[in-house]
Amino acid sequence: MKILVPIKRVIDYKVKINVKADGSGVQLDNVKMSMNPFDENSLEEAIKLKEAGKADEVIVVSIGCAKVAETLRAGLAMGADRAILVQSEEILEPLAVAKILKIIAEEEKPDLIILGKQAIDDDNNQTGQMLAAMLNYAQATFAYKLELNGDSANVTREVDGGLQTINIKLPAIITTDLRINKPRFTSLPNIIKAKKKPLEIKSIADFNVDISPRLKILNTQEPPVRTAGIIVGTVAELVEKLKAKSLV
Amino acid sequence: MTILVLAEHNNVELSIETAKALDAATQIGGEIHVLVAGFNAMAVAKQAAKLDNVAKVILAQSQELEHCLAEPVAALIMSLADNYNMFMSCASSNGKNIMPRVAALLDVMQISEIIEVLSADSFKRPIYAGNAILSVQSLDEKKVITVRTSSFSSVGTSNDAPIEEIAEPSEIGLSSFVNAQYSDSARPDLTAAKIVISGGRAFGSAEKFNELLNPLADRLGAAIGASRAAVDAGYANNDLQVGQTGKIVAPDLYIACGISGAIQHVAGMSSSKTIVAINKDADAPIFQIADYGLVADLFEALPELEKSL
Numbered sequence: 001m002k003i004l005v006p007i008k009r010v011i012d013y014k015v016k017i018n019v020k021a022d023g024s025g026v027q028l029d030n031v032k033m034s035m036n037p038f039d040e041n042s043l044e045e046a047i048k049l050k051e052a053g054k055a056d057e058v059i060v061v062s063i064g065c066a067k068v069a070e071t072l073r074a075g076l077a078m079g080a081d082r083a084i085l086v087q088s089e090e091i092l093e094p095l096a097v098a099k100i101l102k103i104i105a106e107e108e109k110p111d112l113i114i115l116g117k118q119a120i121d122d123d124n125n126q127t128g129q130m131l132a133a134m135l136n137y138a139q140a141t142f143a144y145k146l147e148l149n150g151d152s153a154n155v156t157r158e159v160d161g162g163l164q165t166i167n168i169k170l171p172a173i174i175t176t177d178l179r180i181n182k183p184r185f186t187s188l189p190n191i192i193k194a195k196k197k198p199l200e201i202k203s204i205a206d207f208n209v210d211i212s213p214r215l216k217i218l219n220t221q222e223p224p225v226r227t228a229g230i231i232v233g234t235v236a237e238l239v240e241k242l243k244a245k246s247l248v
Numbered sequence: 249m250t251i252l253v254l255a256e257h258n259n260v261e262l263s264i265e266t267a268k269a270l271d272a273a274t275q276i277g278g279e280i281h282v283l284v285a286g287f288n289a290m291a292v293a294k295q296a297a298k299l300d301n302v303a304k305v306i307l308a309q310s311q312e313l314e315h316c317l318a319e320p321v322a323a324l325i326m327s328l329a330d331n332y333n334m335f336m337s338c339a340s341s342n343g344k345n346i347m348p349r350v351a352a353l354l355d356v357m358q359i360s361e362i363i364e365v366l367s368a369d370s371f372k373r374p375i376y377a378g379n380a381i382l383s384v385q386s387l388d389e390k391k392v393i394t395v396r397t398s399s400f401s402s403v404g405t406s407n408d409a410p411i412e413e414i415a416e417p418s419e420i421g422l423s424s425f426v427n428a429q430y431s432d433s434a435r436p437d438l439t440a441a442k443i444v445i446s447g448g449r450a451f452g453s454a455e456k457f458n459e460l461l462n463p464l465a466d467r468l469g470a471a472i473g474a475s476r477a478a479v480d481a482g483y484a485n486n487d488l489q490v491g492q493t494g495k496i497v498a499p500d501l502y503i504a505c506g507i508s509g510a511i512q513h514v515a516g517m518s519s520s521k522t523i524v525a526i527n528k529d530a531d532a533p534i535f536q537i538a539d540y541g542l543v544a545d546l547f548e549a550l551p552e553l554e555k556s557l
């Protein structure tokens with residue numbers, strides 16, 4: 001079994017982002033970048049399947065600028081076997097990312113493609129579902145638990161009302177939720193070993209895919225700011241304030 | 249413009265969320281149809297027919313549609329696609345699961361979680377956990393949109409739209425339902441409640457979480473929410489998580505107890521009308537967005553609060 005794990009490099013989740021004053025976007029220079037947290041979960045799940053003898057090869061793939069190679073190296077250090085970087089200076093929308101991933105999937109023929117449920121920069125939550133549609137595969141999104149059984153898998157999903165378990169035929173797409181596992185820390189020896197693992201670089205131009213944006217960004221603004229109100233001294237004072245506003 | 253809105257339901261009851269997605273559809277303008285995909289779901293279709301501004305309800309029923317799995321519902325929407333130029337749903341777990349699949353089949357980019365309609369093709373949506381708001385214009389001829397329902401209000405229920413049943417769609421067979429553990433709480437739904445009281449890691453155990461929050465929620469008629477830390481620790485079920493990756497809520501009153509106010513949590517509740525924070529750390533970031541802050545130990549403050557209501 002071969003598992004493909006698409007990963008995205010995003011601003012680290014701990015960073016407080018800055019919106020540029022001219023409305024042109026979010027400040028990306030000189031901020032800490034990391035692997036999208038959900039993608040760490042996907043990769044952890046894939047590596048665990050390999051360690052359990054259920055998968056033979058784990059491939060990480062990312063579409064982005066040259067620096068994305070660092071993030072792929074981090075994936076190799078976590079335990080992926082090899083990496084593919086599709087280099088693109090343009091920032092791609094999920095539709096275009098899914099089209100590129102489809103071509104890679106057709107070449108690599110993985111049995112399972114595990115993506116994150118959403119990238120925490122654009123919060124789109126689309127790519128996995130789109131890729132599933134393009135490949136005409138089953139999809140199990142927001143996965144909380146994954147059990148492989150031969151040519152199908154049972155996936156428990158985090159849904160609005162609680163948890164739902166579905167059975168999907170392989171090959172299939174899975175997108176992970178945060179509670180599926182706890183991603184491992186990488187050890188120094190593994191970081192060194194990762195330097196020798198293969199990282200293939202391709203150019204987006206070789207894919208012959210229409211990557212033109214379908215959504216025109218008009219502007220990027222700060223959200224309305226909420227300011228701190230008052231600190232009350234006692235529970236009684238709190239209740240008084242809430243009663244005065246007819247909230248309780 | 250003809251808009252197809254996918255109904256959110258459990259085959260028995262139409263979710264109030266659908267009435268809010270219809271508010272967004274109404275603001276876009278045009279003829280609006282509601283699609284009820286399910287099994288033994290005529291009751292849901294009848295509820296949908298009452299919603300204002302709906303010109304027609306389309307009811308499609310089959311066993312495969314019963315659990316709203318992405319593959320059959322997306323295929324169903326595609327079978328109707330020629331008649332519509334816009335496809336909408338709530339940004340619920342069903343909507344998020346199904347609509348991008350539809351978008352890819354139509355070869356268009358979905359506009360995820362809109363919070364405002366600027367015009368028939370331009371919308372506002374939050375990015376970076378709500379720390380930036382993007383205004384985007386869709387250049388695609390057909391548009392696929394999910395709606396963050398907490399940003400819209402419900403349309404009225406004085407309509408009587410016709411219900412059209414369509415033939416049972418053919419089986420897709422890629423996935424199947426196995427089982428579900430849905431929490432059945434008598435409390436109001438998190439996304440619909442006027443008051444939400446949420447607990448964080450500070451509770452220390454599921455027992456304390458329930459013991460302290462249940463009576464307060466009962467007294468206030470409130471829904472209970474939780475931070476991710478509280479859900480991860482098993483104090484609360486996953487469907488109670490509020491935040492970037494949980495539910496987005498905008499109640500009249502949000503009471504955060506023992507929650508630090510991480511950006512990912514704030515993303516899910518910062519649109520609440522009034523925010524109360526109870527935390528023993530005066531420097532907790534949650535106080536920066538709270539209208540009323542109480543620096544106190546929740547194990548003392550919450551029982552006292554319950555008594556004084």
Ligand SMILES: Cc1cc2nc3c(=O)[nH]c(=O)nc-3n(C[C@H](O)[C@H](O)[C@H](O)COP(=O)(O)OP(=O)(O)OC[C@H]3O[C@@H](n4cnc5c(N)ncnc54)[C@H](O)[C@@H]3O)c2cc1C
Binds near residue numbers: 448
């Ligand atoms: C990709 C990603 C997505 C995430 N999505 C979400 C999400 O959707 N929702 C979410 O909530 N989190 C989310 N998180 C996690 C988030 O970053 C925080 O870790 C989490 O919100 C912290 O939960 P907490 O406030 O309960 O815990 P803590 O941060 O540990 O805060 C506990 C608070 O309780 C206070 N306290 C302790 N004891 C007492 C007492 N006796 N009385 C009163 N106060 C007390 C402390 O002062 C502290 O402020 C996400 C993280 C990532 C990386």
Ligand SMILES: Nc1ncnc2c1ncn2[C@@H]1O[C@H](COP(=O)(O)O)[C@@H](O)[C@H]1O
Binds near residue numbers: 036064092123125127
């Ligand atoms: N540029 C990219 N390269 C590789 N994978 C990506 C890229 N963008 C998104 N993904 C994958 O798609 C998931 C969902 O992203 P999104 O649909 O943008 O929220 C991410 O968690 C990644 O697994």
